[in-house]
Amino acid sequence: MLGMRIQSRRAELAMLRKPRLYDGVTFARLCRARDYLGDCYRERVTLENAAKQACLSPFHFNRVFAQAFGETPHEFVTRMRIEEAKRLLLAENGNVTDICFDVGYESLGSFSARFHSLTGLSPSAFRREARVAFGGFAAHWPLYYIPACYQRFFLDLPPGPSVT
Amino acid sequence: MIQRLSHATFYVLDQDAARDFYVNKLGFEVRMDGKMDNGFRWLTVSPKGQPDLQIILMKVDGPNMQPEVAKVLKELLVGGKLGAGVLQTSDCRATYEDLKAKGVEFLSPPKEQFYGIEAIMKDNSGNWFSMTEPKGA
Numbered sequence: 305m306l307g308m309r310i311q312s313r314r315a316e317l318a319m320l321r322k323p324r325l326y327d328g329v330t331f332a333r334l335c336r337a338r339d340y341l342g343d344c345y346r347e348r349v350t351l352e353n354a355a356k357q358a359c360l361s362p363f364h365f366n367r368v369f370a371q372a373f374g375e376t377p378h379e380f381v382t383r384m385r386i387e388e389a390k391r392l393l394l395a396e397n398g399n400v401t402d403i404c405f406d407v408g409y410e411s412l413g414s415f416s417a418r419f420h421s422l423t424g425l426s427p428s429a430f431r432r433e434a435r436v437a438f439g440g441f442a443a444h445w446p447l448y449y450i451p452a453c454y455q456r457f458f459l460d461l462p463p464g465p466s467v468t
Numbered sequence: 469m470i471q472r473l474s475h476a477t478f479y480v481l482d483q484d485a486a487r488d489f490y491v492n493k494l495g496f497e498v499r500m501d502g503k504m505d506n507g508f509r510w511l512t513v514s515p516k517g518q519p520d521l522q523i524i525l526m527k528v529d530g531p532n533m534q535p536e537v538a539k540v541l542k543e544l545l546v547g548g549k550l551g552a553g554v555l556q557t558s559d560c561r562a563t564y565e566d567l568k569a570k571g572v573e574f575l576s577p578p579k580e581q582f583y584g585i586e587a588i589m590k591d592n593s594g595n596w597f598s599m600t601e602p603k604g605a
Binding site for chain 1: 475495500502503504505506508510512516517518519520524526530531532533556557558559562563601602
């Protein structure tokens with residue numbers, strides 16, 4: 305029974321993520337809502353407010369947003385927050401708690417758990433490992449984002465740390 | 469098994485001009501824009517509907533690029549010899565009118581094809597693209 309429920313949920317999620325090209329008007333509305341989420345991700349944002357930007361009901365908005373962009377509004381906001389947190393951890397010296405609040409989380413525990421689930425490391429470990437891997441920072445922080453093949457070709461750097 | 473393409477490179481003549489073209493004309497969004505000490509600029513953009521694909525707008529004559537190689541690349545770009553890919557839209561004709569009004573250069577207007585409606589456009593470095601409305605979109 306549980307197996308069937310999991311399978312049906314998986315099928316539902318797969319349908320939700322099936323990329324779809326929406327007509328120009330709908331896509332423009334969704335983009336407006338996405339821009340709103342992108343501008344406000346540091347604050348408390350609700351699905352209802354984002355859906356209003358797209359003139360859609362929250363449930364419908366959640367579904368079509370995922371189909372148009374490949375991620376739900378919540379996943380989009382989380383990605384923006386975690387990406388910004390990574391940039392702050394790499395490029396600046398602020399402490400983890402300040403960064404957590406700066407990017408819109410209200411609890412250090414939720415921030416750390418989310419960060420860990422998406423990067424495999426705690427925020428402090430991420431900063432420590434990146435600094436060890438890429439040398440003296442903060443000017444070199446973009447290196448974290450540049451794949452090793454490009455580093456090798458354009459920057460004359462050996463590829464990043466390897467796992468054998 | 470390889471499952472996705474996450475990064476692809478478009479060579480461009482000028483990164484500022486390319487950023488302006490892809491963001492302000494095509495409506496893409498900047499994913500990363502960082503500069504290194506040696507002048508290397510890591511500039512990536514994505515179409516809004518595909519945030520997991522980063523298109524690297526790479527300068528043809530950036531650091532570590534031999535001048536003779538850069539010269540050849542530049543000639544290929546300017547000569548319109550580099551086909552960069554296919555962009556998808558849900559309405560090729562409307563997007564064509566919209567982009568044309570913004571000054572985007574088209575080599576061919578929208579035409580019916582067996583797979584959809586297709587126009588051919590160029591970016592401001594010389595990369596050309598097929599812009600397609602797939603059948604059933």
